[in-house]
Amino acid sequence: MGKAKDIKERIVGKAKQTLGEVIGDQSLHEDGKAQAAHGRDEQDKPKEINPLKKLNHLT
Template structure:
């Protein structure tokens, strides 16, 4: 997954969290929290196109 898709996952997850909070749907809120976390993890992965980021993680 790319950083752009990771950002999309975070936005969708945060939206689900907010809607779940507004309507009182705890399951939707939790689903959104998990989705946002997954997107955050994807964004923090080093890019395949930038090997210097991988080097920084190793040091």
């Protein structure tokens, strides 16, 4: 995923988690918690490093 998508995933997950907590829906809370964790894991994953990537586009 891209960095923006990972951040969005975390935000949406946190929102679901909070909403589930406020309305007392445990499954929504757990779903949001899992989604936020997935976004955090994706964001923390090392990205592919290719220093010649832009050079390949120019040729």
